[in-house]
Amino acid sequence: MSAATPAAAASQSVLDVTDFSVEFRTRAGIVRALDRVAFSVGRGETMALVGESGSGKSVTAYALLGLLDAAGRITGGSARLEGTELTSASPAALSAIRGKRAAMIFQNPRAALNPIRNVGKQIGDVLRRHAGLGARAAAAEAIEMLRAVGIPDPARRAGAYPFELSGGMCQRVMIAIAVATRPALLIADEPTTGLDVTTQAVVMDIMGRLAAETGMATILITHDLALAAERSGRIAVMHAGHIVEDAPTKTLLLYPRHPYTRRLLAATPTAAGNLADLRSIPGNLPDLRRDDLPPCRFAARCDRRLPACEAPMQWRELEPHHRVACWNPA
C-alpha cells in the first residue's frame, strides 16, 4: 500500500492520512494495529470507517488525535489536518487542536460526560477554553448549542446533570460539545451504539444537519454497514489494521470489489432476503502480534487468493475514487 494516493482527493481536503502505522507494545509482543492506513476527508464530506471489531477503526481515531495509551505509538506515516502535521505535533499543540479544530464523539455518552457537572457548564468549558469566551457568554452560547442539537427547553436543560438525561439526550449534549467550536473535523466513534433505532435516526439527522451547515468533515466509525450506507458519502472498509477498499458509498454497496467487502455485505441482514442467503465470513482476524504477518492480512480467509497475493500490497485505483488493496479483485 505504498505510494498511497488517496482516492476522492476532494478539492479541499481537511484531513490527509498517508502510510499511517500504529503499534502497541505489549507483554505478549508487538501488536501491529494499523499498517499504512491512508485516506483523506474533504470539507463537508462524511466518510464512514467500517469493519469488524478489532479491525482498527477506533485505534485510527485515537491515534489521529493523540489519544493512544502509553503502549501505543505511531511508527510511521503522516496525518495532516488542514496542513498541520499531527504525528509530530507536541502534546501541547495537540491539546490545542483537540476540541477546537478536531473533535470527537465517543461511544458511551454517559461515560464520556462528567457526571458531576451540569451539561451547560460542560459545553461552556469548551467555549471558554477554545473560543475565549467569558463565563457569561459561554453559558449563553451553551444554551444556543443545546437548541441547535434539538434539545427542548434548552435553558432549563443546561442545568441538568447527565444522569437526569436519557441516552439520546446525552449523545446530543456530546455533539453540542464537539461542534461548539465549529471544528473542521468531527470523528464520531460508534455514536449511536446502545441507542434505540428511533433515537439513532434523530441523532444521525442532527449530525448530518450540523455537518451540512458548518461544512465540517466527518469520520463516522461504525460496525453497522447499513448505518454507513445511509449516512456517508464514502465508505472505507477496514480489516485487521488495513484499509482494504475505499469508494463512494453507492459504488461500494453496488459494486464491491475487495473479497472482504463482499463477504461483509453478504453477512449483513438487510431488509430483504432470507436467513439462508446470509453467509458468515470464514476464519478469524489474524493474530496481529505475529512477526510473519502475510502482506495481505485477509489472505488466509480469502477464496480468491492467488500466488501473487504474497507480493507486497499495493493500492489499485480501479476507477476514479474507487481503490482497493487486492491483487485479484472481484
Add this chain to the structure above:
Amino acid sequence: MSGQIGNQPTPPEAEGPLLLDIAEVSKRFPVGKTGWLSGKSHSLVHAVDDVSLTLARGETLGLVGESGCGKSTLVRLLARLTDPTSGSIRFGTRELSAIPAKDFARDPDRARIQIVFQDAGESINPRFTAADAIADPLRQLQGLTGDTLRQKVEEAATLCGLPLELLARFPHQLSGGQRARVGIARAIGPRPDLLVLDEPTAALDVSVQVTILQLLVSLRESLGISYVFVSHDLNVVRLLCDRVVVMYLGRIVEVGPARAVFDAPLHPYTRGLVAAVPRLDGVRADALRLVGDPKSPIDPDPNACRFHGRCPIGTDRCGVEMPELRRFAGGRQAACHYAEEAPA
C-alpha cells in the same frame, strides 16, 4: 419445517395446541414511598400492562420495542423469574402465574422454560469452564451425574457446534461467538419446550451473528423448540421470526406475521420504528421520524394512549380513550384508533 432455513410463512401446527397462553398480564413496581409530585401516595411503574399473547408449538415469536418498553420484564414474567401483579400465564395445560417464582425454581417444569441471556460473557460464571456452565442446569434441574451428565453435556455442545476440546476452557478464553454457543448449549441441555432469547447476538459482529442465527434455526428444526426472541435489530427479527409483537411503554401496540408487520405496519409507532432502521439502499427522504422520548411509565393516565403526544397522527380522542387491540385481516392486531386495513 420444510427443510428451508429461515422463516417461511405458516408455522407448523399454527392451529394446534398452544404452548404458551398469556392473558391480561400486568407487572407493576412500586417506586419510592413518596412520589415527588404526588405527596405520600404510592407510585407504580407500569412495566407491563394488560398484555395478552399466545405462542404455538414450534413457533418463533419476536418481541421488539425501544428500551424501557417492558420487553425484559415480560420475558422475565413468562420465564417465571418474577411474579406478575395480575393475569394468567398458561404453559401447556398448566397455570403458572400462581406459583411464586421462588418455588418455580424447584418445579419440574423449570427445565421446560430456559433463557439465553444477552451477553454470554457476562452471564456465564467466570469460574465455570464451558463444561461446568453447560452441566449446571442438567445437574440442578435433572439431577444428572457422572457419565450420563458428561454425555449430555457433550451432546449439547455438539448440537451447538462447540468443539469438545473447548469444553475445558473458561469464558475469558473463548471468543464472543464461542461464548454465545456455550450460552445456547447451556439453555438447550435440559431440552426445554420454550427457549427465551434475550438479544443473543447483540454483542457479536455480523459474520458471527450469521452463524449463531443459523444455529438457532437448525436447533429449532431438530429439537422442535419454540422461541421467544427479543431484539433491537428489526432486520434480524424479520429473518428469524414467524410472528412479531411490538411493545410501547408496557403495552402491546401491534401483533402480526413478521413480514407483514414490517412491510406494512398498521400502528404509527411501528411505522416510525421501521422507518428508523438503517437500510443498505440509503435513507428515504420521506422517512417518518419519531421525535421526543416516551412518556413516564410511572402512574400513566389509564384513559390515554401511551403513544399520545409523540404520535404523528394522534388526535384529542387519543388523550381520553385508550385504544384496544383490534383484529385485522391476516392474523394481525393493532392498538390504534386510526389503524386501517392495509390496502390489498
